[in-house]
Amino acid sequence: MSAPGADGCGAPAGGIEVTGGAGSQAVVQGHVTSAGTPVPSGYARLLNSDGEFVAEVPLGEDGGFTFYAAPGVWTLRVLAPGGIRVERPVSASTGMITELEVAV
Amino acid sequence: MSRSDVLVEADWVQAHLDDPGLVLVEVDENTTAYDKGHIKGAVKIDWKKDLQDPVRRDFIDRAGFERLLSGRGISNDDTVILYGGNNNWFAAYAYWYFKLYGHDKVKLLDGGRKKWELDSRDMVTDVPARPATSYHAREQDRSIRAFRDDVVAAIGVLNLVDVRSPDEFAGRLLAPAHLPQEQAQRGGHVPTAKNVPWSKAAEEDGTFKSDDDLRALYGDEAGLDFGKDTIAYCRIGERSAHTWFVLHELLGQANVKNYDGSWTEYGSLVGVPIELGDGK
Numbered sequence: 001m002s003a004p005g006a007d008g009c010g011a012p013a014g015g016i017e018v019t020g021g022a023g024s025q026a027v028v029q030g031h032v033t034s035a036g037t038p039v040p041s042g043y044a045r046l047l048n049s050d051g052e053f054v055a056e057v058p059l060g061e062d063g064g065f066t067f068y069a070a071p072g073v074w075t076l077r078v079l080a081p082g083g084i085r086v087e088r089p090v091s092a093s094t095g096m097i098t099e100l101e102v103a104v
Numbered sequence: 105m106s107r108s109d110v111l112v113e114a115d116w117v118q119a120h121l122d123d124p125g126l127v128l129v130e131v132d133e134n135t136t137a138y139d140k141g142h143i144k145g146a147v148k149i150d151w152k153k154d155l156q157d158p159v160r161r162d163f164i165d166r167a168g169f170e171r172l173l174s175g176r177g178i179s180n181d182d183t184v185i186l187y188g189g190n191n192n193w194f195a196a197y198a199y200w201y202f203k204l205y206g207h208d209k210v211k212l213l214d215g216g217r218k219k220w221e222l223d224s225r226d227m228v229t230d231v232p233a234r235p236a237t238s239y240h241a242r243e244q245d246r247s248i249r250a251f252r253d254d255v256v257a258a259i260g261v262l263n264l265v266d267v268r269s270p271d272e273f274a275g276r277l278l279a280p281a282h283l284p285q286e287q288a289q290r291g292g293h294v295p296t297a298k299n300v301p302w303s304k305a306a307e308e309d310g311t312f313k314s315d316d317d318l319r320a321l322y323g324d325e326a327g328l329d330f331g332k333d334t335i336a337y338c339r340i341g342e343r344s345a346h347t348w349f350v351l352h353e354l355l356g357q358a359n360v361k362n363y364d365g366s367w368t369e370y371g372s373l374v375g376v377p378i379e380l381g382d383g384k
Contacts (some may be wrong), residue, residue, distance in 0.1 A: 008344070009133070009193070009280065009283070009338075009339055009340045009342055010134070010193070010194065010342075011132075011189075011282040012136065013136065024285075025285060028255070042222075043218060046142075046281050046282075052301065053152060054280070054281045055281035056191070058189060060305045062107050067366075070271055079308065080222070082224070083224070098309065
């Protein structure tokens with residue numbers, strides 16, 4: 001995986017791992033599962049309170065996703081093959097890692 | 105120019121995978137996804153390692169582009185179909201880059217890797233062996249590339265389109281929300297820029313919206329003056345390449361430039377004006 005920073009802008013599968021706690025970030029992360037099994041092929045989208053698209057990552061091998069949001073209320077939307085489309089509301093706070101497990 | 109000249113659908117690609125003279129290229133910021141699986145016959149281009157100068161912040165030069173395409177087995181007569189992840193951001197950037205160096209026979213796969221995956225279409229791990237060619241590039245077409253002085257001169261004069269998310273535009277986030285927010289540069293946007301997030305031009309599956317919807321989005325809703333020249337920017341120039349593709353290639357607007365320095369350059373310049381807050 002390439003290091004995040006000014007020279008890159010892409011979203012690696014699963015998102016960029018949080019290391020050493022949230023620090024000053026407002027992290028939203030979790031996993032997508034189907035009948036208890038990780039969903040490795042699909043996408044997690046973060047929408048703002050107006051329903052506008054903010055960011056998207058492909059799910060990791062473990063169905064994982066990570067976002068670095070701003071404090072506030074967001075919507076997580078999961079897209080996966082087979083027409084799967086599931087939404088969950090989520091709140092983010094600075095310095096916190098908000099965990100979200102999504103069953104589809 | 106019509107949509108079919110610049111864009112192909114997944115069904116079409118599936119039916120033409122083995123056509124001679126057609127080269128599929130997957131473009132991404134790194135090639136992890138390609139290495140796990142890609143469309144049959146596709147070669148890979150790494151946006152960072154292959155397209156960016158390793159020392160200076162700039163593109164590889166003309167000779168470097170010639171070496172890259174020759175090594176990938178792409179000839180001047182080939183039709184290149186580009187696709188990638190991140191809703192085709194990096195593929196759109198490569199499309200713009202191919203045009204910059206004068207390769208005219210290039211198209212984007214509508215929806216990119218994402219739609220291909222969501223459709224559950226076949227992917228392979230075999231890497232094709234393509235014999236090397238002697239590719240000849242042209243000098244850069246500067247009519248589609250903007251530099252920082254062009255952007256400063258465009259304030260209040262030309263259309264400036266900031267294609268980042270509303271929170272980045274307002275200065276609340278410094279990067280898209282899938283990246284850590286620890287950049288050193290200032291937040292905000294170029295004064296007089298309209299905020300039309302790239303994502304508004306795409307459907308949820310990554311395909312582009314219809315021409316009518318796109319025209320309404322940039323014209324009626326955002327208030328772009330189609331009679332004026334336009335500069336699009338984002339954070340590092342790949343999301344704005346997506347919007348450059350929409351305005352220049354799909355809607356046929358003349359004089360649209362992509363500012364590849366984008367916010368990581370502008371937001372770090374000393375003395376330039378910056379505006380904060382939401383779009384109007």
